Amino acid sequence: MPRIDETPTPALVLDLDILESNIAAMTAWAKQHGIGLRPHAKTHKCATISQRQLEAGALGLCCTKVGEAEALAAAGIARIAITAPVLTPARIRRLMDLNRQIELTAVVDEMGNADDLAAAAEAAGKPLKVLIDVDVGTHRTGVTSAATAVTLAALIDGRQGLELGGLQGYAGHVQHVQDYRIRKIRTERDLQVLAEARDALRQAGFEVAVISGGGTGSHRIDAGMGLLTEVQVGSYVFCDVDYDVVDLTGDGSRPYRNSLFVDLTVISANHPGFATVDGGYKNFATDGPVPEVTTGAPAGTSYRFFGDHFGRLEFADTYHQANSGERVRCIVSHCDPTINLYDSYTCVRGDEVVEHWPIEGRGRGD
Amino acid sequence: MPRIDETPTPALVLDLDILESNIAAMTAWAKQHGIGLRPHAKTHKCATISQRQLEAGALGLCCTKVGEAEALAAAGIARIAITAPVLTPARIRRLMDLNRQIELTAVVDEMGNADDLAAAAEAAGKPLKVLIDVDVGTHRTGVTSAATAVTLAALIDGRQGLELGGLQGYAGHVQHVQDYRIRKIRTERDLQVLAEARDALRQAGFEVAVISGGGTGSHRIDAGMGLLTEVQVGSYVFCDVDYDVVDLTGDGSRPYRNSLFVDLTVISANHPGFATVDGGYKNFATDGPVPEVTTGAPAGTSYRFFGDHFGRLEFADTYHQANSGERVRCIVSHCDPTINLYDSYTCVRGDEVVEHWPIEGRGRGD
Numbered sequence: 001m002p003r004i005d006e007t008p009t010p011a012l013v014l015d016l017d018i019l020e021s022n023i024a025a026m027t028a029w030a031k032q033h034g035i036g037l038r039p040h041a042k043t044h045k046c047a048t049i050s051q052r053q054l055e056a057g058a059l060g061l062c063c064t065k066v067g068e069a070e071a072l073a074a075a076g077i078a079r080i081a082i083t084a085p086v087l088t089p090a091r092i093r094r095l096m097d098l099n100r101q102i103e104l105t106a107v108v109d110e111m112g113n114a115d116d117l118a119a120a121a122e123a124a125g126k127p128l129k130v131l132i133d134v135d136v137g138t139h140r141t142g143v144t145s146a147a148t149a150v151t152l153a154a155l156i157d158g159r160q161g162l163e164l165g166g167l168q169g170y171a172g173h174v175q176h177v178q179d180y181r182i183r184k185i186r187t188e189r190d191l192q193v194l195a196e197a198r199d200a201l202r203q204a205g206f207e208v209a210v211i212s213g214g215g216t217g218s219h220r221i222d223a224g225m226g227l228l229t230e231v232q233v234g235s236y237v238f239c240d241v242d243y244d245v246v247d248l249t250g251d252g253s254r255p256y257r258n259s260l261f262v263d264l265t266v267i268s269a270n271h272p273g274f275a276t277v278d279g280g281y282k283n284f285a286t287d288g289p290v291p292e293v294t295t296g297a298p299a300g301t302s303y304r305f306f307g308d309h310f311g312r313l314e315f316a317d318t319y320h321q322a323n324s325g326e327r328v329r330c331i332v333s334h335c336d337p338t339i340n341l342y343d344s345y346t347c348v349r350g351d352e353v354v355e356h357w358p359i360e361g362r363g364r365g366d
Numbered sequence: 367m368p369r370i371d372e373t374p375t376p377a378l379v380l381d382l383d384i385l386e387s388n389i390a391a392m393t394a395w396a397k398q399h400g401i402g403l404r405p406h407a408k409t410h411k412c413a414t415i416s417q418r419q420l421e422a423g424a425l426g427l428c429c430t431k432v433g434e435a436e437a438l439a440a441a442g443i444a445r446i447a448i449t450a451p452v453l454t455p456a457r458i459r460r461l462m463d464l465n466r467q468i469e470l471t472a473v474v475d476e477m478g479n480a481d482d483l484a485a486a487a488e489a490a491g492k493p494l495k496v497l498i499d500v501d502v503g504t505h506r507t508g509v510t511s512a513a514t515a516v517t518l519a520a521l522i523d524g525r526q527g528l529e530l531g532g533l534q535g536y537a538g539h540v541q542h543v544q545d546y547r548i549r550k551i552r553t554e555r556d557l558q559v560l561a562e563a564r565d566a567l568r569q570a571g572f573e574v575a576v577i578s579g580g581g582t583g584s585h586r587i588d589a590g591m592g593l594l595t596e597v598q599v600g601s602y603v604f605c606d607v608d609y610d611v612v613d614l615t616g617d618g619s620r621p622y623r624n625s626l627f628v629d630l631t632v633i634s635a636n637h638p639g640f641a642t643v644d645g646g647y648k649n650f651a652t653d654g655p656v657p658e659v660t661t662g663a664p665a666g667t668s669y670r671f672f673g674d675h676f677g678r679l680e681f682a683d684t685y686h687q688a689n690s691g692e693r694v695r696c697i698v699s700h701c702d703p704t705i706n707l708y709d710s711y712t713c714v715r716g717d718e719v720v721e722h723w724p725i726e727g728r729g730r731g732d
Contacts, residue, residue, distance in 0.1 A: 008433075008456060008732040042674060064675045065644070067374075084644075084675065085633045087691045090374060109634055110690060140642050140676055141634040172673055267451045268475055268507040276506050278431070278450075281703040283731055287652040287671065305653065307538055308408060308702045309430045309450065309731060310506055324476060325453045336674045337647040341706065343729055363709055363728075365649055365675060366374040 002353050005327055007346055009265040010279040012338070013329070014238075014345040016354065018259035019049070022237050025255040026219075027056040033223040036230030038062055038081060038212060043234035043336050045361030046345065047075030053237075054079070060103070062212075062232050066094050067364035073102050075360045081105035081212065083168065083232065085113055085133065085141055092116055096124040105210075107133040107168050109142050114155050114162065121161030129165040130156060131212060134197045136169040137190035146193070146200035153206045166210030167201070169194035170232065175217030176242065180250035187221045195227055216256075220249055240335040242288045258331045262291065262338070264311065266326040273315055275322035277303075280310045284330075285337035296328030303330055368719050371693055373712055375631045376645040378704070379695070380604075380711040382720065384625035385415070388603050391621040393422040399589040402596030404428055404447060404578060409600035409702050411727030412711065413441030419603075420445070426469065428598045432460050433730035439468050441726045447471035447578065449534065449598065451479055451499065451507055458482055462490040471576075473499040473534050475508050480521050480528065487527030495531040496522060497578060500563045502535040503556035512559070512566035519572045532576030533567070535560035536598065541583030542608065546616035553587045561593055582622075586615055606701040607655045624697045628657065628704070629712075630677065632692040639681055641688035643669075646676045650696075651703035662694030669696055 004013060030037045039053045040062040050061045050072055060079030063069040069080045079102065086095050086106055098104050099121070108114045108130045121128040132149050135142030143149050149167070156162040171190050177183035191213075198208050214222035214231035222228045235243050238260035249255065262284060264277040284291050286305065293301045293313065300316030313322065332338045340362055347355040370379060396403045405419045406428040416427045416438055426445030429435040435446045445468065452461050452472055464470050465487070474480045474496045487494040498515050501508030509515050515533070522528040537556050543549035557579075564574050580588035580597040588594045601609050604626035615621065628650060630643040650657050652671065659667045659679065666682030679688065698704045706728055713721040 006456065008454075010731050085690070087631055087633050088374075090372065109636060113690060135636065139637060139640070140672055140678075142636065144636050265453055267453050270475060270501065270508065270510050271505060274505070279731065281651065281653045281700070282706045285647065285652070286703075287647045306506055308706075312506075324451070324479060334647070337652075340648045340674075341729060363707060365376050365645065 003351050004263065004346070004348050004353050005351070007353060009263050009327065010283040011263045011346045012342040012344070013261040013263050014347045014357070015259045015261070016347050016349055018257050019237055022239070022256045022259060023052055023056050026233060026236050029255070031057070035223045035228065038230045038232055039237070040083070040215070040232045040234035041072060041361065042068065043339070044237060045071070045339060045359045045364070046357055047072050047077055047360050048357040049237060050077045059230055063361070065365050066091050066098065067366035068361040069098055070094065071360040071364045073098060077102070079103045081131070083107060083170065085109055086117070087113060092120045095128070096120050099126055099128050100124065105129045105131060105165055107131045108152065108156070109133040111152060111155060114152060118159035118161035122159070127161055127163045129163045131165050131168040131210060132156070132197070134167055134169040134194050136171045136194050136213070138170065138172040140172060142169065146196040149197040150200050150204050153201050153204065157206065164206060166208045166212070166229070167194060167197055169211070169213045170215070171213065171218060172215070175215045176246055177217070178246050180247040183218065184221045184250070187218050188225060191225060191227055198227070216243065216248065217246055235335055238332070238335045240332050241290070241292050242334045244331070260332050260335055261294065261329045262332055263327060263329050266313070266322050266324050266328070269322040269324045272321050273318035275313045276306060277311045277313055277328060278309065280305055281308045283341060284332065285334040287337060288334035291330035291333045294329050294331055296326060297322070369717050370629065370712070370714050370719050371717070373719060375629050375693065376649040377629045377712045378708040378710070379627040379629050380713045380723070381625045381627070382713050382715055384623050385603055388605070388622045388625060389418055389422050392599060392602050395621070397423070401589045401594065404596045404598050405603070406449070406581070406598045406600035407438060407727065408434065409705070410603060411437070411705060411725045411730070412723055413438050413443055413726050414723040415603060416443045425596055429727070431731050432457050432464065433732035434727040435464055436460065437726040437730045439464060443468070445469045447497070449473060449536065451475055452483070453479060458486045461494070462486050465492055465494050466490065471495045471497060471531055473497045474518065474522070475499040477518060477521060480518060484525035484527035488525070493527055493529045495529045497531050497534040497576060498563070500533055500535040500560050502537045502560050502579070504536065504538040506538060508535065512562040515563040516566050516570050519567050519570065523572065530572060532574045532578070532595070533560060533563055535577070535579045536581070537579065537584060541581045542612055543583070544612050546613040549584065550587045550616070553584050554591060557591060557593055564593070582609065582614065583612055601701055604698070604701045606698050607658050608700045610697070626698050626701055627660065627695045628698055629693060629695050632679070632688045632690050632694070635688040635690045638687045639684035641679045642672060643677045643679055643694060644675065646671055647674045649707060650698065651700040653703060654700035657696035657699045660695050660697055662692060663688070
């Protein structure tokens with residue numbers, strides 16, 4: 001097997017030892033706290049990592065889009081929950097095809113869409129399991145009251161094509177709150193509407209078997225509340241510069257470590273104090289903080305975007321001069337949209353490239 | 367052929383009538399001003415558009431990376447200039463393979479790399495044409511003085527493996543200066559170093575056949591200076607929100623129009639004043655301005671990013687409520703990194719989908 005420094009850059013490098021340690025840490029934590037894991041595949045978009053998570057005991061995977069789920073199902077992943085509403089006739093047809101092939105769950109947040117899904121599932125001859133999506137304050141998707149959840153449950157219950165699986169409430173707006181105490185206060189406040197919906201459904205005689213939600217940012221708080229039956233953790237497998245500043249546990253411990261990097265090469269070094277590397281807007285997510293240089297450059301080196309294909313390394317020592325051809329490693333900025341720029345993970349153990357894992361869901365936002 | 371509103375979203379929609387009008391406008395302008403066109407394929411990454419540009423009289427295409435050039439060469443594009451230095455043994459081997467297959471030009475900005483390229487080309491048995499890259503103030507790549515350019519020219523001239531094609535100087539830092547007059551002052555100031563390098567090379571007895579540089583932002587100014595022999599225009603084929611605020615001509619005319627859009631679907635609309643659409647960080651470049659909503663929503667609707675897979679439409683009328691399933695069209699934010707997120711262009715004439723053009727260079731930053 002080649003050494004990592006012989007592979008072309010920009011390369012998306014995944015350290016398997018750390019990945020495995022992150023998966024093991026989350027698995028052990030979930031077992032200890034009696035909560036289910038339904039990892040979100042929108043982060044890694046990869047059937048091999050999905051498989052590892054299932055082998056470690058995950059209940060299934062989450063996907064955001066039908067296209068993402070199709071890509072993973074085609075690669076053998078057989079238990080998927082799609083966490084956003086599926087609209088339009090063509091997409092609903094594809095959802096029914098998926099429902100025939102795998103153990104599928106969908107979400108719904110309005111009557112018209114529930115009606116469309118029911119009609120399609122009845123025509124397809126296999127009921128579709130759905131969760132009622134509840135808006136817990138992110139205002140992205142979800143019903144806005146417990147009363148609407150009950151009306152929707154009655155519609156679902158009355159249709160042969162649909163089966164009520166339970167509830168979903170994803171608090172996207174709290175995941176990256178850096179301070180644990182503030183994140184806890186907001187999560188506990190905002191999930192009340194989900195607890196109300198659960199109580200209202202039960203009072204109306206509906207079973208609520210599954211309550212799905214949460215993420216890497218809130219998972220410890222979610223477990224403490226005892227409301228969710230499963231958490232949709234995604235980023236814990238990799239951690240990124242975005243999550244490095246979030247206190248995930250409230251006790252100072254850091255159970256999840258950075259496993260995902262982008263390796264770059266210095267392609268021009270004609271100035272003291274800075275140099276140009278071969279990765280830019282097309283190689284890193286740009287919606288969050290900048291990538292963080294870890295190895296290959298002097299301590300204190302920072303990265304700045306320098307166009308579509310380039311970055312600039314800025315050295316703490318303004319007299320330092322790099323050599324072209326030198327290789328540096330960066331912790332990825334925001335992991336999800338970064339991964340979506342690559343076709344595969346270059347998997348390493350130490351300095352050795354041991355595998356390449358395809359990113360089947362890359363670009364499958366359809 | 368299907369209508370565009372029957373295709374899955376998010377879709378990268380290319381209006382062929384406008385694309386053709388943009389290509390025709392640039393071709394006519396270049397002819398009138400006696401300057402060569404070497405369009406930059408880093409923007410569109412597409413062999414079909416490259417072919418259209420060649421048929422309209424382009425001298426060849428530009429690519430930033432070897433991987434991008436490999437993808438276009440494999441799809442039949444036979445005249446390519448790679449505009450950034452190519453380092454490391456493995457990449458240089460691939461460059462030599464390309465040089466065997468097509469009419470190739472590379473750039474060089476330091477002695478060590480020139481020596482490596484010469485040795486590889488000598489071993490491969492076919493000389494490589496190179497331009498000396500001059501730093502015109504962007505400080506990304508390029509030699510920093512006319513004297514170094516002369517030393518490098520002497521090295522190139524003395525090696526069987528290399529052939530001196532001329533000079534390159536790309537002023538990336540001026541392209542998006544919005545005010546024409548300020549952009550003109552800076553371009554004319556910063557390209558002086560390129561003129562000095564040309565004069566020094568000629569004085570030392572070297573031929574300088576090609577002087578390549580510029581972009582959509584500066585092309586009119588470049589032609590006025592009479593220094594460049596060809597312009598590396600890229601974004602003019604599409605225009606984007608980024609370029610919509612740049613006065614490209616200085617005379618109020620707008621010869622290039624928006625031809626590239628992303629179509630989205632409203633997937634949740636449970637609130638007055640805003641709604642959620644199915645495209646976010648993974649569907650638009652996030653390094654520049656936000657996408658601009660053109661059709662499908664009331665006038666005054668703006669787009670805000672709302673996570674990896676979602677956007678939020680904000681309506682001027684805070685009481686306006688959308689319906690889920692509605693379709694909107696957005697002008698792309700920064701075109702180059704947006705295109706890099708898609709596998710193909712959905713090509714339309716009016717409302718009809720007439721073709722799908724593969725984006726061969728997508729993800730080929732290697």
